[in-house]
Amino acid sequence: MDDLARVRMAEMLHHRKAGLGLGDPVVPSISLSTTFHLPQANGAAHYYGRSGQPMWDEVEAQLGILEDAEVVTFPSGMAAISAALIVMLKAGAKVMIPSDGYYVTRLLARDMLAVYGVNVIEVPTLEMAEADFTGFSVIYIETPSNPGLDVIDIAALCARAKAAGARVIADNTTLTGMLQRPLDLGADLVVAADTKAPAGHSDALFGHVSGRNPAVMARIREWRRQAGAVPGPFEAYLLHRGLETLEIRLERMCASAQVVAERLAAFAGVRGVRYPGLPGDPAHRISRAQTSGFGFLIGFELGGETQAEAFLAACPYIAQATSFGSTHTAAERRARWGDAVAPGFIRLSIGIEPTEVLWQAIEEALNEVGVGG
Numbered sequence: 001m002d003d004l005a006r007v008r009m010a011e012m013l014h015h016r017k018a019g020l021g022l023g024d025p026v027v028p029s030i031s032l033s034t035t036f037h038l039p040q041a042n043g044a045a046h047y048y049g050r051s052g053q054p055m056w057d058e059v060e061a062q063l064g065i066l067e068d069a070e071v072v073t074f075p076s077g078m079a080a081i082s083a084a085l086i087v088m089l090k091a092g093a094k095v096m097i098p099s100d101g102y103y104v105t106r107l108l109a110r111d112m113l114a115v116y117g118v119n120v121i122e123v124p125t126l127e128m129a130e131a132d133f134t135g136f137s138v139i140y141i142e143t144p145s146n147p148g149l150d151v152i153d154i155a156a157l158c159a160r161a162k163a164a165g166a167r168v169i170a171d172n173t174t175l176t177g178m179l180q181r182p183l184d185l186g187a188d189l190v191v192a193a194d195t196k197a198p199a200g201h202s203d204a205l206f207g208h209v210s211g212r213n214p215a216v217m218a219r220i221r222e223w224r225r226q227a228g229a230v231p232g233p234f235e236a237y238l239l240h241r242g243l244e245t246l247e248i249r250l251e252r253m254c255a256s257a258q259v260v261a262e263r264l265a266a267f268a269g270v271r272g273v274r275y276p277g278l279p280g281d282p283a284h285r286i287s288r289a290q291t292s293g294f295g296f297l298i299g300f301e302l303g304g305e306t307q308a309e310a311f312l313a314a315c316p317y318i319a320q321a322t323s324f325g326s327t328h329t330a331a332e333r334r335a336r337w338g339d340a341v342a343p344g345f346i347r348l349s350i351g352i353e354p355t356e357v358l359w360q361a362i363e364e365a366l367n368e369v370g371v372g373g
């Protein structure tokens with residue numbers, strides 16, 4: 001976390017203060033109303049729940065501080081991603097997406113965008129640094145990529161995209177606005193799954209788009225109204241609560257991830273450890289320059305599918321679940337979803353368990369299943 005992120009965190013915690021009247025609740029109230037008192041058609045803050053409602057305002061205010069941008073919220077990360085892509089593209093346009101990124105984004109591009117006449121080109125994250133952007137409308141990036149944790153220089157890519165007349169959409173899910181600010185580095189839109197670390201407790205799906213071009217953001221907002229991809233007020237409340245502890249959770253998660261990654265890298269029988277915080281990691285140099293933390297995701301390989309599954313089952317403090325960024329450590333073999341990784345490749349998402357207790361459990365499980373002999 002850098003100083004700017006910390007100041008924003010404090011601002012987020014107190015964002016309601018200026019608007020409070022005597023006796024008002026300090027914590028926002030969940031409004032379930034789909035209708036609003038409208039004796040006249042114009043001038044009301046809200047008129048119908050699909051267009052806007054009070055709990056969205058609260059969470060969009062928080063995220064707006066975090067991103068220093070206009071924010072439109074969505075009921076999931078994918079709803080936010082599809083909104084950004086649909087608004088930025090049209091039939092005949094070319095979009096470059098990472099071949100090693102979140103797999104549902106690739107499915108969306110293949111099964112939906114391509115059907116509507118968009119030319120979808122998949123390129124590995126690392127190769128985007130050299131790829132020719134001529135003729136592209138949108139370059140879509142995800143850095144660090146999920147699950148391979150490859151990193152691309154966002155500022156350099158955005159400068160090249162701009163020179164080629166392309167817009168850049170950055171999926172900032174893995175690091176969040178606390179640790180990485182793609183808009184400051186030249187991206188046109190940020191999309192994120194707040195389902196992960198921002199909500200942070202594996203109990204709410206949520207997403208958002210942020211950007212600094214009012215006309216583009218107005219179109220994103222209008223897409224939400226027309227598509228009806230609207231977040232629920234309960235989920236908005238859970239995200240609002242989760243965001244209040246984002247910085248303190250990330251501190252623990254990133255610090256533990258550094259320790260666990262270093263020890264995994266030194267553990268005989270554990271191969272291919274990827275964590276941008278390891279000095280020898282291919283992503284380390286760029287990560288140091290463009291992020292203010294290396295995140296909480298670690299990739300590594302065990303001897304094969306059987307050993308990897310046995311390890312996951314043996315460790316009492318690893319939830320065997322997909323997704324990441326929650327309070328609890330979670331892991332899975334990504335090959336089971338068809339990601340282009342080795343059968344024994346595990347994506348480990350470090351939670352907020354006390355570091356040494358967590359490591360001890362991981363070490364015991366590795367020994368128990370015979371990693372390293």
Ligand SMILES: *Cc1c(COP(=O)(O)O)cnc(C)c1O
Nearest residue numbers: 076077078102146173193195206
């Ligand atoms: C989880 C995830 C998404 C999708 O978010 P949902 O809230 O599950 O729709 C998108 N991008 C990345 C990088 C993710 O990890």
